[in-house]
Amino acid sequence: MENQRGKGLSFARRIYLPRAIGLGVGFFSVGAALYPLNMPTWLWLLLVFNGFIWPHLAFQVSTRSAFPYQAERRNLLYDSLCGGFWAACCQFNPLTAVTILSMMTMNNVAAGGRRLFVLGAITQVAGMLLGGLIFGFKFNPMMTQTQVWACLPMLTLYPLAVGMVCYQLAIKLAQHKRTLSALSRTDSLTGLLNHGAWKDLLHLKFQQCRQHNTQAILALIDIDHFKLINDSYGHIVGDAVLQQLSRELKRLLDSGELAGRYGGDEFCVILPDLPLNKAESLMEQLRQALDQYRHPDVPEMRVSLSIGLARFQPNYSDAIAWLDDADKALYTAKHTGRNTISVALSHSATRAGL
Structure with missing residues (x-):
């Protein structure tokens, strides 16, 4: 009315x-x-x-x-x-x-x-x-x-x-x-790109890397035991954790670095023209920032991240292959103790989160 x-x-x-x-x-x-x-x-x-x-x-x-x-x-x-x-x-x-x-x-x-x-x-x-x-x-x-x-x-x-x-x-x-x-392209809770919009940008960035022979790093970020956080402290606290992660991403990333909420407690970032060691350093800053986060109502709660990184490879058939490598790296991080950054490389370097 x-x-x-x-x-x-x-x-x-x-x-x-x-x-x-x-x-x-x-x-x-x-x-x-x-x-x-x-x-x-x-x-x-x-x-x-x-x-x-x-x-x-x-x-x-x-x-x-x-x-x-x-x-x-x-x-x-x-x-x-x-x-x-x-x-x-x-x-x-x-x-x-x-x-x-x-x-x-x-x-x-x-x-x-x-x-x-x-x-x-x-x-x-x-x-x-x-x-x-x-x-x-x-x-x-x-x-x-x-x-x-x-x-x-x-x-x-x-x-x-x-x-x-x-x-x-x-x-x-x-x-x-x-x-x-x-x-229509933004996740309402976090203000980041939603799943569909980020996937569109992933395909675009893949084509740019292939056509111009440039490099980029793909990062998949997962909040460890997020379901337990929701079950133990409630969805309002869980939403606050998601929003805190999005704020840290916006603080750490440049305008050309594209972050999105891939779904649930999983986030994704495209880091163009960034060497692998700097990408690892950036994600480590993110991991530490969430490790230090304390919710005012539940200060005993701890938040940790598992992160998988994949560098663009010219032999990828499509963007999904690139995403699949990042997902495998994330899987490795989650199954080697969590709170970890894992890199999908031919030599399969994996780093613990200190």
Whole structure:
């Protein structure tokens, strides 16, 4: 309910400026056409109200409504009704009538697409019938120089206002699209890349290493006995451990080094253009940082990591082979005492975590 109201308020705010500009300059277009026709005073007062008071009143009506979107759509239809009415009052003067009706039609299409275009057109016809019933159905093809000049602001300022609103809306939509794209690639708990996004980057990095003959290190990181942590201290404490690991990864890694949550308590990192010894040193810093971590509510809890490293090899058939080597190294680390960094090399170097 609150979300719908928020969208309705945003819609009303987008319409407010084009309506205020359009009806304000429209006053002069209609006034120039009405002046030679000796219309009654009440009609001029209605024109003043429609041109300078109604835009602000309509905004208050829609923003104070429980359903702002529906209220604003009704306001747009009222605008169309008035447009048809003024076209008839001006005796369907070609320049004034076409200017008013086309600008309002453009606004309806921009605000509500085909449906509002159709409803607006029907309402415009209703307004013409109302004006014709009051003042008669007359056609006045004569156009004065004053009427031409009076219509120019409507033909320039109003499309500019509508265009600016559409541009701002397009910018917001692009921002929302980027935000949604980032959310779809991000693990909500840790803020790191999720499984799918990281796998995509792994394949990309594999191709870059193969094509440009560059090096990279792949690291798989597993929290030792994480299920025991959840069972003993609860999932809230377990989530805190996962978040702490993600914070340490973000602190230690450069922007070009890509970390992700592979699943559950398993994390993954791609370290491009980094020698193996430096990669081991970096992962050792990570292992020590988690070893020193103390949760404020359960200071007795200890956290350790098992880490498997695999250097890119030109003879890998695909990225999965590279990942499989890192996974084998992780398996070795987990089955040789844990709290360990294991390296998948031809000479199978394995290092204990001190």
